[in-house]
Amino acid sequence: MAFVTANWNPLGEAFYRKTELYEMGWNLKDGLRDCLLAAAPYGGPIALLKEPQRRSPSSRPQLEIYSASGVTMASFLWKSGVVRQLGWTVCDDLLCIQEDGTVLIYDLFGSFKRHFSMGNEVGQSQVVEAKVFHSPYGTGVAIVTGASRFTLATNIDDLKLRRLPEVPGLQGAPTCWAVLTQDRQSKVLVANGGDLFILDYTACTAVNPPGLSPQASSIVHMCVSFSYKYLALFTDSGHVWMGSANLKEKLSEVETKVRNPPKQMAWCRRPKSRQPSVVIMWDRHLLVVGEGKDTISYHLEDDSILVPEMDGVRIINGTNHELLQEVPASCEEIFKIASMAPGALLLEAHKEYEKESQKADEYLREIKEQGLLAEAVRQCVEAAGHEQEAETQKTLLRAASFGKCFLSNFPPELFVIMCRDLRVLNAVRDYTVGIPLTHTQFKQMTVQVLIDRLVYRKLYPLAIEICRYLKTPEYQGVSRVLKHWACCKVQQKEESDEVIARTISLKLGEAAGISYSEIATKAYECGRTELAIKLLEFEPRSGEQVPLLLKMKRSQLALSKAIESGDTDLVYTVVTYLKNEMNRGDFFMTLRNQPVALSLYRQFCKHQEQDTLKDLFNQDDDHQELGNFYVKASYKEKRLEARVAHLQSAVDEYNKAKNEFAAKATEEEMRLLRFQKKLEEEKAIEPLAIAVRMHTEIQGITIGVTEHCISLFADDIIFFLSKLKTSIPNLITLIEKFGRFSGYKINNSKSVLIDMEGAADAAIERRNEGEISTILSRCSPTTDRALVERLNRAKSTAAKK
């Protein structure tokens, strides 16, 4: 334990430590000399291309892919063009940028995935330099050509090439450049000698870093921090300028006293860092530069490269893999020599406790008196997270657990989660896996992504183990891993469909939320249609099976699956698809075997295609429905002949359907229609009279028990009407209707409206007893009471007179 601080170096207010992560497992003859190397962040894989300049077909360069611990994952001869730059995407794919502007994408195991080009204009002038960068939008590529033009693609999965404007006065390659992501846009920062420019999609703007030392005449190197927030510039005068990436603020400037341009430079910060610091590397010399004049200097044994991380810098050389970082505050508090921080005291207390010494109590009291025990526990837990050594982690966690015993109400999550996280981290940091994640990085990348990474490396058992250990919900964890495993399995060409399908179903079993359709799609993409169909059988969501089945032209199967799902819309979709695919006969036959689809299609036809509906009934010999169909059709006809013809067809169908009642009723309807027509055509007045008498809405006058409506005379008609509001309009409609056949019209000038009440009034006025009596005799019980009364009174007065 005393040695924890052995590798600490002070710089300004903070300490820096360089810890060994791995002794590299690879066996490189010449170390990293004459190699093109790319290591992915977050402890990702390393790609190595030896002697990239070799062009002769007889001696091609070798491309090798290693884990961060140097375990070989793939190795193959590079047969394509000259590679300018290697890089990794966010999902662990390798990008090889060739000098002709083509970018080839390989997976972790060196199998070719796809390629794209950075533009046609690159061909002639060739790529001089290229950079791969990561932004919230994915992985991007930026290149500069021999013609000094920059081209940028922000996201290679959604490729949009942006040719950036020209940089004034730039000939050939720039001295140095970097990609920034600002204001949701990727930009390029270029230095040409002493001039600095920002290139965005539309313009090239000259910029000046505030407070840059005047001795400098040229900016020879630059680097942007992991978060794109900070920028460091190295000038030919040996100064390092550090500031914000928007060039608005200067953080510090340090003189290194080294004038030759560095090989590499990287920011070495961590979240909540105490000071900005940059690591600069020359051939055999590494320098950490912070705010003050002091620097930390390391000697390098071998050719190395720097891999910037969000909380430090990894240094890889031919034999070792190290992590250089600012010592986190909690570790510093605890381990700093003579620290009196609560965490340090707790650790001490626990040590004494294990020695069974009463001093443990003294230390504990000291912390408790200050009321800092909770803080002490927290510090220990946190510090444990930042330590690489399992032993140190254990010591700290034991101390924390010891301290916890003296606290009530201390939330247990912090401790429990840290223990779990560390267990996972230690597992993936293992030499065989080789993902040297720090706790900070792990929290940033999330378990989900870590699982994905493991899956990309085909470390399925470990991934499943982690999911189970962390109790990740099945559909996010185990199921997802199994799905990837299965997708990988279907690509194994040497095994038969049968075997693969069985293995997969056995392994996946009833695992929750497995999308078999995705696996099947993968199989189909690999050209294994039969396997895809077999796999689809396992898919519980019928709905999901349908689109793929349609794509594979298994429309019949798609139809039955759609029906199984119960989703009628899906059934309709397949039916429409089938209708366009098949000839009519086959289509109908298919439907016939699927009653559900058939009745849905009938519904569709009822609204959209009446004729098809008839054909469908015909095919099924459904005479009853055909009869109904004709009846419905008959009502749409305006001409009698057509209507009767339809009804005749209906009669025939009803007879075939052995529905005697319907056939007979229809025949009667036909007879009735013909009879009515005949009456209408005779142009006689009688049919009109019958119609008027039959009409329910034309109300006559009731005298005694009979209702009088109409009287026919040689050339006049008299109507007797009551309820005039409804009777008259209906009468007029009826007359007009009959008039269309007979030619009879109402002669308005000769028609008279006789008002019965008016007639009575007139008689009363004249006081004519005889007249009044006549009218009274015509009155029935339905006549207005008041009128009868008035008539009676008038009659008696007239009689007196």
Added chain:
Amino acid sequence: MAAHLSYGRVNLNILREAARKELREFLDKCAGSKAIVWDEYLTGPFGLIAQYSLLKEHEVEKMFTLKAGRVPSADVKNIIFFVRPRLELMDIIAENVMSEDKLQPPREFHILFVPRRSLLCEQRLKEQGVLNSFTNIDEYILDLIPYDGDLLSMESESAFRECYLENDQTSLYHTAKGLMTLQALYGTIPQIFGKGECARHVANMMLRMKREFAGSQNQILPVFDTLLLLDRNVDLLTPLATQLTYEGLIDEIYGITNGYVKLPPEKFAQKKPGEGGKDLPTEPKKLQLNSAEELYAEIRDKNFNAVGAALSKKAKIISAAFEERHNAKTVGEIKQFVSQLPHMQAARNSLANHTSIAELIKDITTSEDFFENLTVEQEFMTGVDTDKVNTYIEDSIAQKDPLIKILRLVCMQSVCNNGLKQKVLDHYKREILQTYGYEHLLTLNNLEKVGLLKPQLTTRNNYPTIRKTLKLWMEDANEQNPNDISYVYSGYAPLSVRLTQLLARPGWRSIEEVLKMLPGPHFEERQQLPTGLHKKRQQGENRTTLVFFLGGVTYAEIAALRFLSQMEDGGTEYVIATTKLLNGTSWIKSLMDRPEAQIL
């Protein structure tokens, strides 16, 4: 505003709130002012979810009805179509979009499919060349709409017709989906019972969907213990009978749609002294009916014969409450009295309304025609002369009474006789065609297809057996203080509810024989609950059963289930869900086919 939804055994307001949240989210997706173009059919159901005020809060400025031609001009940024996924509606929308005025500033179009988006419709829009004109195409999953504290409805008018007549199971798919949504909110329902083909189909889909979503196990303690799925065609008789509860009669006579009833205005005229009866309102009076109204909640499920007494009792209570003011001596007492005034006035208004409604109904129920009709219905239900031509029906046809009334009676006779003798059936059919017109041939055909009318194929009539075993007829139904569900039809106990009652106690095993006589399979399924979600029942705690009527339910059946819930030793409380609330009239109407005759 929708507090009455949360009073029940199950807080249905959660469902309503979930629906409202989703609506708000969609509206916010379309930034800026908007106009909604409504599929007219949807306005009613939507009213149960959100009032205009909610839409207004989200910048909905105008509302139109979807019709052919051009969308009326409105100075808004977005036009949103709220539509059912129907092809004919897509054509109208396409026309709307294409005739959009090119000169006006462009408006953004959106479609919200209710209850589900459809590939078929999108395909149609694509064929019409307008699919790309839409900024958002979304779905608003509105399957089960909270209707009252213990009632959910899908408000799908044509569900019965589609399922049983046209063999289109779309609404069953929506039912299954709706039940999944319900389970997501209220926990997995451990037991599923069912009777009928459609019930089987829905249960199958639910179990399948559960497997599909197996990953996303929900961790909610189940609120419902049991789900009972019942096909309407298991019990065709009940909706045909005239409902005799207060709410049932309101529905029979005036029709309740989406929770509202329209009543003749005369009885509701404000009688102000000196004005006389001159300007009677001509607009029908629209009233909302739900358990939010205390008095209504109290009397809705009573037999109508018991409503009068309940109303007069209430009247006494209210006037006594108003009399209290004379006893109020101190300022404090007066203040307390005044604070109760709004509540009392509301109670008085409510009493006045329901007294008027009761009077309106009484006019009808005391009529001779109503009585005769009811007598015939009860004869049929008790099995009197169901095999002969009924003279009352003949007379009614001769008098050309409303066709639906005739159809209800004929169907009822057929159901109670397990089909009519061919001769009797043909006689009725001929009479109907000759009196009401030949076009009704299609309607009669439909009724035969769904089994409401049928020729008797075997001489065995199993209805009496069913009636006796299930005790469907109770001779001494107590209308005032009921002791059995038969009070809702003054003697007839609805079959569907009897099945529900027997399921709870003693279980269906005791009636296997009868179940076999009813159409469709009966079944039981269990859904595994994640460990730790098994309910530990308190002593005396009631079970909760969700009864789902596929194809519709009547108010009287609901009343009967509520009665069962309230029974002291019942042990089970019921929540009711259905595709649509119906009565015999609206039900038969949905099965009618009326070709529009062209004038010759």
